[in-house]
Amino acid sequence: MKHRIRAAALALALLSAGAVRAELNIGVSLSLTGPLSSLGLPLKASLAQWPDTIAGEKVRLTVLDDASDTTGAVKNARRFVTEQVDVILGSSGVPGVLAIAPVATEGRTVQLAFAPAPRPGGPGDWTFVLPQPVSLMSDAVARRMADDGVRRVAFLGWNEGYGEMWLQAFGASARKAGLEIVATERFAPIDTAITAQALKVAGVRPDAVLIVGAGSAAAMPQINLRERGYRGPIYQTHGAGSPDLVRVGGRHMEGTVLPAGPVLVAEQLHAANPVKAVALEYVSAYEKAHGPNTRTQFGAHAHDALKVLQRVVPVALKQARPGTPAFRQALRDALESEKEIVISHGVLNYTPTDHLGFDERGVVMLRIDGGRFRVLPPRQ
Template sequence: MMLRSLLGACLGLQCLAMPVCAADINVGIVLSATGPAAAIGNAERNGTVFGPASIAGNKVNYLFLDEASDSTAAVAAMRKLVQERNIDLLIGPTTTPGSFAVIDPAVEFKVPVISLAPVNALVSPVDARRRWIFKTTTNDDHEATPLFAHMKRTGVKELALIGFADSYGDAWSKVSAEISAASGIALIANEKYARTDTTVLGQVLKILAARPDAVLIAASGAPAALPLLQLREKGYAGPIYGTLGATFGDFRKLTGVQGEGIFVPLSPAVGAASFPDNDPAKAAALEFIARYEGRFGPGSRNIFAGSAYDALILLAHAAPAALKAGAPGTAEFREGLRTAIESLKGVAGSRGVYNYGPDNHTGLDQSALVLGRMEKGEWVAVR
């Protein structure tokens, strides 16, 4: 399998000097094991179990701390890992606020970070601070593009948005306003709700009163099911769109037949089997799905585990080059690792093909997502 073959090749590389081979590579992993984002963080943590045990003769240690879905805790966790374990790389945090918060310590300690949060502002523009930050997720505009292209193609003129009342929902409010205007679609309602809410009836009634042609739900996992179910309960029969986060967790189980036909941006990490055979990420994504579901059960695949899994693919590709710059645990190795990640091209992972550069720390582009929908309880690509 692709990742296994890659890691085998890494193990077979000969080190140029014994001092480089003698040191362990320490990888910090700071994710939300508890708190509101725990479902996502624990999926990401599951994705890290497939990392290489060693690279080019150097043992790899994975050091996990829970940031409890809290940005202050994320910073404290990173500082602890740097100061007590001298980490060479940080994977995480889970949330957007946490990922923004660790930029300062990343710059202070000159430690590269592979964030698992989606917002492009984390890595763009690549300046003196963001040069240390990378990510393995698509941007909000990548997700929105196939959705709004379908809306425009099918004659949607007026759209209602309902999303989380946090940075995730705010980012979608911004990108929806921009892309809807460019697409000739009027955004006539924009409602918010908390991830922990048990009803959104008031917001749904406002949306129904606005009489939109379509509704976009900017939410993830099980909480994304709530607006859909209450919209259908109140008689809304129009098209519903979701974000990539809807392909995660219990959304399918909770919505059942009511969720049939919802359109989403689809990642190969979730729907690779329905992707065309010539898709460049299909083979790597199918490998991820087979390995992940072999360990965590049928249907358990998800984009969040895929993001963490891909971060370790990047490490496996980049570390051999970084070892030429210095031994693990040194500033030279960390800078070498940062430079090596920034130089990666054509690296296939579960979520797409990664191409980084001095001005591009996103890695993925629009090709990493296609339009998908739920059909008979499964996420499939729309052809």
């Protein structure tokens, strides 16, 4: 009888052990359709380049389309939490990231965000951001404007999360740099023309205009400005850092200045730059598959998620197995403790109170010259 009980107990133990997955399960919510699809599609293409394993664990990616909609992003995130994924990746845009974050916290599941949503850090925050924070990029733009002799700036930006973040951040950056914001005009990501806003901006005769949009959609307001006679300098944000911007905007984009992640100009980085090797690794693989000059900052965030996981998963595996709450907690702890994680966009140092992690190594200033992005040397 005792032998039968022991056998039954052993069978139950083996069954329980089998319930712990022998794979790393990752849920991905991307904007593959809708106005933010130009951000989500290169992310999906970059995920296709991931290896089959991380730290010896088989990787299972479940990719869902949130259609550039926060309702879709929440629905996807709830499915992932119900399925007890180990990590949530996404979404492609700021609204989607912000919509997923409370679901990730409720499910005590790490979210690696593909858009620069602000995060508070602290014990209640399970979201870690892979793009550079807006405040870092905004300060870089404002300093460059001041160095270029700009004093009066007009703001022309999206009326959603990304645009609002830039409006708030640039107000602070402008004050520090001695700039005056002389007009503030907003438009929706789905707008195809902004005639009224463009005329108002041109009418105040600013020294320069800051356009805030993302992907190819950031070209439309600049085309409208140029077609309505504005000939002054135009600055864009890191959300616009894509070959699609130049493809759609054509000659209207010449001379545009913007901040970007180093990956966009990997070949132009100094040999001593710690980011160069990782950035070139991504660019070489992506452009071998998709052709020359097809890289985007957005797609590179998927590569950076891989680099982060390759650093923290081995640490978490020392504490627990995938598929368990203990493993998800160990992943979060490792993210907050591992230092100098080199990715294609910079170097990350997350802490318990900082889930943004970037410093100035994540910023380069660029100008569009001859239809290409060129690194701008600092003003002397």
